[in-house]
Amino acid sequence: MSSAAAASAASSAFILALSSATPGGRRRGAPPFHLNFPFWAPPRARRDAAAVVARAEAGPGGNDDAPPPERRAGSGADAADASSRQPQPRARRKAVSKRRDPVQPVGRYGSRGAAASAPRNAALAGGGETNKSIVAAPPVSIVKFEGPGYTEILPTQDDVALPRAAAPAPKPPPPPPSEEDFVPPPASIIPKVDIGGNAELPKKKRAPVGVVGGVPSPIPARVPEPKAVPPPMPPPPAPEAQEEAWDFKKYIGFDDPAEMKDEAGFGAADAAGSFENNENDDPGPLAGENVMNVIVVAAECSPWCKTGGLGDVAGALPKALARRGHRVMVVVPRYGDYEEAIDMGITKYYKAAGQDLEVKYFHAFIDGVDFVFIDAPLFRHRQGDIYGGNRQEIMKRMILFCKVAVEVPWHVPCGGVCYGDGNLVFIANDWHTALLPVYLKAYYRDNGQMQYTRSVLVIHNIAHQGRGPVDEYPYMDLPEHYLQHFELYDPVGGEHANIFAAGLKMADRVITVSRGYLWELKTVEGGWGLHDIIRSNDWKINGIVNGIDHQEWNPEVDVHLRSDGYTNYNIQTLDSGKRQCKAALQRELGLEVRDDVPLLGFIGRLDGQKGVDIIGDAMPWLAGQDVQLVMLGSGRGDLERMLQHLERSHHDKVRAWVGFSVPMAHRITAGADVLLMPSRFEPCGLNQLYAMAYGTVPVVHAVGGLRDTVAPFDPFAGAGLGWTFDRAESHKLIEALGHCLDTYRKYKESWRGIQERGMAQDLSWDHAAELYEEVLVKAKYQW
Numbered sequence: 075m076s077s078a079a080a081a082s083a084a085s086s087a088f089i090l091a092l093s094s095a096t097p098g099g100r101r102r103g104a105p106p107f108h109l110n111f112p113f114w115a116p117p118r119a120r121r122d123a124a125a126v127v128a129r130a131e132a133g134p135g136g137n138d139d140a141p142p143p144e145r146r147a148g149s150g151a152d153a154a155d156a157s158s159r160q161p162q163p164r165a166r167r168k169a170v171s172k173r174r175d176p177v178q179p180v181g182r183y184g185s186r187g188a189a190a191s192a193p194r195n196a197a198l199a200g201g202g203e204t205n206k207s208i209v210a211a212p213p214v215s216i217v218k219f220e221g222p223g224y225t226e227i228l229p230t231q232d233d234v235a236l237p238r239a240a241a242p243a244p245k246p247p248p249p250p251p252s253e254e255d256f257v258p259p260p261a262s263i264i265p266k267v268d269i270g271g272n273a274e275l276p277k278k279k280r281a282p283v284g285v286v287g288g289v290p291s292p293i294p295a296r297v298p299e300p301k302a303v304p305p306p307m308p309p310p311p312a313p314e315a316q317e318e319a320w321d322f323k324k325y326i327g328f329d330d331p332a333e334m335k336d337e338a339g340f341g342a343a344d345a346a347g348s349f350e351n352n353e354n355d356d357p358g359p360l361a362g363e364n365v366m367n368v369i370v371v372a373a374e375c376s377p378w379c380k381t382g383g384l385g386d387v388a389g390a391l392p393k394a395l396a397r398r399g400h401r402v403m404v405v406v407p408r409y410g411d412y413e414e415a416i417d418m419g420i421t422k423y424y425k426a427a428g429q430d431l432e433v434k435y436f437h438a439f440i441d442g443v444d445f446v447f448i449d450a451p452l453f454r455h456r457q458g459d460i461y462g463g464n465r466q467e468i469m470k471r472m473i474l475f476c477k478v479a480v481e482v483p484w485h486v487p488c489g490g491v492c493y494g495d496g497n498l499v500f501i502a503n504d505w506h507t508a509l510l511p512v513y514l515k516a517y518y519r520d521n522g523q524m525q526y527t528r529s530v531l532v533i534h535n536i537a538h539q540g541r542g543p544v545d546e547y548p549y550m551d552l553p554e555h556y557l558q559h560f561e562l563y564d565p566v567g568g569e570h571a572n573i574f575a576a577g578l579k580m581a582d583r584v585i586t587v588s589r590g591y592l593w594e595l596k597t598v599e600g601g602w603g604l605h606d607i608i609r610s611n612d613w614k615i616n617g618i619v620n621g622i623d624h625q626e627w628n629p630e631v632d633v634h635l636r637s638d639g640y641t642n643y644n645i646q647t648l649d650s651g652k653r654q655c656k657a658a659l660q661r662e663l664g665l666e667v668r669d670d671v672p673l674l675g676f677i678g679r680l681d682g683q684k685g686v687d688i689i690g691d692a693m694p695w696l697a698g699q700d701v702q703l704v705m706l707g708s709g710r711g712d713l714e715r716m717l718q719h720l721e722r723s724h725h726d727k728v729r730a731w732v733g734f735s736v737p738m739a740h741r742i743t744a745g746a747d748v749l750l751m752p753s754r755f756e757p758c759g760l761n762q763l764y765a766m767a768y769g770t771v772p773v774v775h776a777v778g779g780l781r782d783t784v785a786p787f788d789p790f791a792g793a794g795l796g797w798t799f800d801r802a803e804s805h806k807l808i809e810a811l812g813h814c815l816d817t818y819r820k821y822k823e824s825w826r827g828i829q830e831r832g833m834a835q836d837l838s839w840d841h842a843a844e845l846y847e848e849v850l851v852k853a854k855y856q857w
């Protein structure tokens with residue numbers, strides 16, 4: 075089939091699938107500390123927001139007769155609504171805009187019960203102002219939020235050039251912190267300065283730190299100086315109000331020996347002499363002159379908090395970027411009491427949805443990456459339910475998180491040194507953090523700050539967008555003229571404010587997790603209402619397939635295979651290793667221990683996306699086959715019940731593990747012969763990658779990243795990695811699985827070849843990290 079024909083076939087398959095889906099430089103660094111930044115907010119919004127907070131905290135039941143605004147993505151109701159509502163002609167849109175109905179859920183995992191009864195506009199606009207639009211709000215004014223110990227810094231016309239006419243009055247870059255402002259970190263985290271000027275945390279070996287190719291860091295890194303950094307663009311006029319680089323070492327009382335100082339006065343002997351000395355034996359960072367400061371911001375991060383693939387990516391990609399020599403931080407909420415994370419003794423205050431909130435920072439340095447956990451009452455005790463609460467509650471958490479995260483490089487001295495805002499790029503992930511690029515622009519770059527900071531937004535799943543009524547806009551504390559970036563009309567959601575839409579427009583670059591998914595995002599069926607925005611921003615979007623964390627997902631070292639009869643194995647010991655893991659899995663789950671029976675596995679969130687119901691539809695056929703089936707998942711109640719029902723009805727061959735179990739996910743991946751992934755859409759998919767690395771053969775719906783990563787088995791060429799089917803329908807799954815089982819039973823050599831090819835692939839994050847780096851560099855030089 076030609077590629078065009080293939081694309082067209084895939085497109086129609088995709089359409090069909092969705093129609094039946096239940097959608098469920100030189101861098102002049104600003105001082106690293108910035109302690110008094112005012113937020114933009116329409117005054118009315120602030121007043122109203124307090125009411126929202128009070129109501130939200132009083133519980134969702136306070137306004138039962140209000141129309142339910144929130145529906146969970148993936149709920150059947152969404153699909154029903156989608157199909158029953160016809161597109162409104164343009165002329166009618168204005169007329170219907172007052173209705174703003176219905177509104178799609180904010181949360182990827184927004185809760186159902188609480189959300190369903192939450193007052194929509196009343197809760198957000200407060201009391202009797204329910205129907206007032208943000209457009210009718212008083213003009214934007216500077217509203218400064220004062221936290222304890224804050225002093226006011228107001229801009230003058232001389233400080234910075236006025237930004238665009240429509241923008242609010244500019245603010246000057248922040249001064250270095252005064253002694254009253256800075257709360258020193260506890261002694262335990264104050265770095266020991268070594269002879270080369272590197273900062274070290276006790277007991278941990280630090281990766282090179284400091285900004286190379288940008289503003290010299292106060293504490294330079296042992297990173298070879300770039301040979302020649304070609305200035306790709308003429309630097310923009312530097313803001314007048316830049317002060318000299320703030321020196322952390324001076325501030326905390328450390329000083330370099332005189333011979334270590336260079337002309338510039340900072341301890342940068344390392345950056346000159348030592349580099350030369352090292353030149354012969356140290357090849358330098360893989361990233362070469364592209365070394366940057368990178369801050370990954372995500373709502374979840376493995377191993378601390380994970381509900382799906384986003385957590386895996388946030389846990390692994392940063393380590394791969396650090397291996398390339400970048401200075402990398404991950405910022406994530408502190409949902410629980412994480413053993414490794416140390417309180418940095420810093421307190422800040424931020425406003426979210428009208429409420430003043432205290433924020434603290436916890437830190438861990440692991441595998442070359444700084445993990446910074448944001449501690450705030452809103453996040454605490456959410457470990458088991460990180461996307462819980464109603465829409466307003468989830469949104470408030472994400473507003474706070476993004477506001478805090480964007481200032482982390484100023485406030486949090488990891489290893490004793492703040493990242494600063496020069497040569498810095500944020501990587502935000504999904505709608506939860508899509509406000510970060512917006513805040514970066516609206517609060518800072520529009521006002522002459524963070525001029526050398528860039529943002530990249532990664533789309534892991536466009537089905538969850540952070541949709542809400544336009545009336546909610548004031549709670550985001552943004553200038554009035556930014557509303558246009560959020561406003562969106564679509565036949566499913568009506569007129570609404572869309573956080574993902576604004577983030578996509580504001581981000582300097584966008585990445586999605588496979589090229590196939592990027593193609594789908596531009597289609598009406600795959601863009602979930604954002605296809606036009608994706609199309610018009612095509613120039614800045616790249617598709618990069620995720621990798622595998624080889625410490626975590628590697629049969630040779632997998633810690634979950636070290637007990638209960640399981641065993642580690644590799645490509646050489648595949649036969650015996652897999653046999654042993656399969657027997658251990660059968661034993662653990664109470665299935666008959668048989669090596670000859672093909673063991674099928676499914677692992678995933680139980681929602682419309684993953685197509686577990688298609689397996690359910692195929693059950694009558696499966697029941698007649700000599701197979702065993704093990705399914706692990708949690709999510710939608712009806713699908714959980716379906717799994718349990720399948721186990722009860724076919725107890726001799728089916729086991730359903732309803733819940734979230736990382737060890738069981740690893741054990742199924744190792745013990746199963748075949749992994750089923752009938753996903754209706756799949757941006758990348760990680761389980762098929764894990765499966766291939768474990769010699770487990772994937773049978774997948776050829777969509778998004780699944781199509782990109784699972785080449786169909788070709789018995790004539792002796793090529794391919796698994797079986798694919800072109801529609802998310804049970805008979806298609808049955809057809810593909812039938813061929814797969816046939817090969818398993820009759821063509822052992824072919825089977826072994828598929829397993830070996832899967833295991834031999836380089837699926838590591840290192841390759842993906844290199845591709846990410848190319849995008850980061852493009853963002854860096856983009857104005």
Ligand SMILES: Nc1ncnc2c1ncn2[C@@H]1O[C@H](COP(=O)(O)OP(=O)(O)O[C@H]2O[C@H](CO)[C@@H](O)[C@H](O)[C@H]2O)[C@@H](O)[C@H]1O
Pocket residue numbers: 381382383384386387534535587620677678679706707708733734735736739756757758759760761779
């Ligand atoms: N019940 C359970 N118990 C234990 N572990 C469980 C589990 N359910 C799922 N998992 C684990 O969660 C991860 C899910 O990975 P997916 O790629 O399927 O992610 P998801 O669809 O959540 O994320 C989105 O983001 C990722 C990352 O970009 C994309 O790959 C994907 O296509 C996109 O939908 C895997 O590590 C899996 O083992």
